[in-house]
Amino acid sequence: MTIERKIICKRKLLTGSCLSLILLLGISCSKKQRSDKFSDTPTSGRVNIAVDATLQPIISAELPVFHAMYRNANIAPIYVPELEAMKLLLLDSVRLAIVPRPLNSKETKYFNSKNIFPHEVPIAVDAIAVLVYPSNPDSVLTIGQLRDIMLGRISDWKQINPKSKLGKINLVFDNSKSSIVRLAVDSIANDCDSAANYMPTTYPDVSYGGRPVSWTALALKSRLLLYAASPLNNPTNDLNKWKRAADASKAIMDSKKYSLVSFNAIFSSLYNTEISFATKAINSDDIEAFNYPVSYQG
Numbered sequence: 001m002t003i004e005r006k007i008i009c010k011r012k013l014l015t016g017s018c019l020s021l022i023l024l025l026g027i028s029c030s031k032k033q034r035s036d037k038f039s040d041t042p043t044s045g046r047v048n049i050a051v052d053a054t055l056q057p058i059i060s061a062e063l064p065v066f067h068a069m070y071r072n073a074n075i076a077p078i079y080v081p082e083l084e085a086m087k088l089l090l091l092d093s094v095r096l097a098i099v100p101r102p103l104n105s106k107e108t109k110y111f112n113s114k115n116i117f118p119h120e121v122p123i124a125v126d127a128i129a130v131l132v133y134p135s136n137p138d139s140v141l142t143i144g145q146l147r148d149i150m151l152g153r154i155s156d157w158k159q160i161n162p163k164s165k166l167g168k169i170n171l172v173f174d175n176s177k178s179s180i181v182r183l184a185v186d187s188i189a190n191d192c193d194s195a196a197n198y199m200p201t202t203y204p205d206v207s208y209g210g211r212p213v214s215w216t217a218l219a220l221k222s223r224l225l226l227y228a229a230s231p232l233n234n235p236t237n238d239l240n241k242w243k244r245a246a247d248a249s250k251a252i253m254d255s256k257k258y259s260l261v262s263f264n265a266i267f268s269s270l271y272n273t274e275i276s277f278a279t280k281a282i283n284s285d286d287i288e289a290f291n292y293p294v295s296y297q298g
Contacts (some may be wrong), residue, residue: 050085050097051077056269059098082182083236098123098184124127136166147191150184192221201257209271210278215257220277222248 039046051059055077062073078088082099089097089184090110101232102120111118130141141149141160149171157164194216203211225248227233229241252258259273266274 044069044073046076048076048094050094050099051079052082052085052099053079055098055100056083059183083238111256147188150188164277173251181228182189185224188224189221190222192217195220205213206271208279212277215252215255216277218248218252222252 032176044285056077059077059079063077066075067073067250078085078094080088082101085097085099086107087093088109103118108118109169130146146155148168154160154169156168157166195217199212199214199217203213203215223246229238229245231237234241257273258276261269261272261274265272271278
């Protein structure tokens, strides 16, 4: 196993900096009589909390200190991927969750409809740390390179360092339902939205043909969300991910900026309505060279 070729994406917590602690405040649906010796207070009683599994080292270090200070309190953490932590919160299986994001509008609306009003407390700033093995000299990556690795544009260490002999890059996430995956997808999608706002929707004449426009950035976002919704990254078949991908694609189709052309027009009509981004190249036999059988001598 060539472990020196792996990139492991883990979360890095920055001191003094936004993880969210979400506490549900509202009317309990349960009328069961409490038999606990102590009533639940900030310093006594027992409570189950959901914690993003990537934060386990931090929470595990904090709990012994809290329990030592408040001996009548018992906090029982449930370490699960972010998606599962939010499900536990939505199902009222826990009253508190520690996750690296706030509630979205749909989740807030659901709780409010149940007469529950969540209280969110930022407790730290969240970030991504890229870890490589000591034997890997390519330890400095730019944000752009990291984004291209996650999008599949960079798949070999030579694309980062031409002198590298490490070969193929293996990108490893701790869990397909991890908040790290969600964080990366959301970050890139937001970058695409931001880029679209600064790019023109069209160019004045054909001499600009092939240059990226705002719809090009949104098309990239659409492809990203489709990958995020696919079975590889969505093993629980979360329909919200599919809807998000479909909405992104529909926004481009509804723009009516692009349409299908005949097969012949793809090759005969320069910068036709199927093209959202293209680059020019000199006449060559590269297509034939790259696609003919290996044994072909031409």
